[in-house]
Amino acid sequence: MSDYLVRATAADAAIRAFAVSTLDTVEEARARHNLSPVASAALGRLLTAGVMMGGMLKNEDDLVTLRIDGDGPIGSIVVTADSRGEVKGFAANPSVMLPPSPVGKLDVGGSIGNGVLTVIKDMGLKEPYSGQVVLQTGEIAEDLTYYFATSEQVPSSVGLGVLMNRQDATVKRAGGFIIQLMPFASDEVLSKLEENIKSLKPVTTMLDSGLTPEEVLGEVLKGFDIEITDTMPVGFKCNCSKDRLTKALISLGRKEIKSIIDDGKPITMNCHFCNTDYTFEIDELKDIYKKIK
Numbered sequence: 001m002s003d004y005l006v007r008a009t010a011a012d013a014a015i016r017a018f019a020v021s022t023l024d025t026v027e028e029a030r031a032r033h034n035l036s037p038v039a040s041a042a043l044g045r046l047l048t049a050g051v052m053m054g055g056m057l058k059n060e061d062d063l064v065t066l067r068i069d070g071d072g073p074i075g076s077i078v079v080t081a082d083s084r085g086e087v088k089g090f091a092a093n094p095s096v097m098l099p100p101s102p103v104g105k106l107d108v109g110g111s112i113g114n115g116v117l118t119v120i121k122d123m124g125l126k127e128p129y130s131g132q133v134v135l136q137t138g139e140i141a142e143d144l145t146y147y148f149a150t151s152e153q154v155p156s157s158v159g160l161g162v163l164m165n166r167q168d169a170t171v172k173r174a175g176g177f178i179i180q181l182m183p184f185a186s187d188e189v190l191s192k193l194e195e196n197i198k199s200l201k202p203v204t205t206m207l208d209s210g211l212t213p214e215e216v217l218g219e220v221l222k223g224f225d226i227e228i229t230d231t232m233p234v235g236f237k238c239n240c241s242k243d244r245l246t247k248a249l250i251s252l253g254r255k256e257i258k259s260i261i262d263d264g265k266p267i268t269m270n271c272h273f274c275n276t277d278y279t280f281e282i283d284e285l286k287d288i289y290k291k292i293k
């Protein structure tokens with residue numbers, strides 16, 4: 001089954017809910033970037049959150065970028081998602097290796113360390129919206145919960161999970177949910193939801209037992225009338241192209257391109273988001289040079 005996002009409401013729209021399966025998305029990121037297990041978990045969780053937050057955007061061309069800058073060995077992690085279910089991302093140090101956390105889990109918090117989470121929403125306005133919070137645990141779900149509460153003033157519950165296969169270090173399961181409480185929610189709805197979340201199994205446990213996004217929502221929102229609004233396929237997708245990188249080369253200016261041509265060697269440019277290399281031969285560089293005024 002390919003990855004998909006479910007959007008839902010509950011309690012007469014006092015709750016809005018998102019759940020997603022991201023196994024193929026995170027496995028593609030792992031393979032493209034040669035991610036270590038802990039880097040797969042870290043980037044995978046952020047990709048899972050990103051694709052759900054993309055699903056919250058209103059307009060087709062809106063973009064959301066999640067950026068974590070910590071002092072841990074993984075360095076920065078960046079994810080960009082759109083409203084159509086497409087998400088891409090990278091970790092600065094994809095090969096980071098760490099011993100397991102004290103409870104035997106992949107040490108995502110340790111790989112990220114202390115730092116900040118920045119959320120940038122580009123909605124076609126002059127200035128993109130940007131909110132920043134200090135990392136709470138570096139485990140990402142808690143950090144996003146804190147972000148929603150403080151930056152957007154929306155009480156939320158975020159669950160993110162990535163499980164790896166021990167034998168070959170590929171991704172076994174990935175997915176997550178975001179539950180948000182609207183301002184008009186009654187105390188009764190709030191306390192029932194709190195009760196549910198307190199007794200909820202860990203996301204990885206739910207994913208490991210093969211629960212679909214709909215079934216995950218069924219667990220988180222047990223006892224509520226859930227209305228599924230829609231479902232949408234999601235996946236890892238980068239919009240880079242040779243054309244885009246040609247534009248980047250043009251922006252370097254005549255002098256720079258001339259000096260590359262004079263060096264006499266083709267150059268390779270890499271897209272950080274999807275780790276694709278684009279090589280420009282001397283003849284191509286000469287064509288680009290001609291195009292610059």
Ligand SMILES: [Zn+2]
Pocket residue numbers: 238239240241271272273274275276
């Ligand atoms: Zn790319």
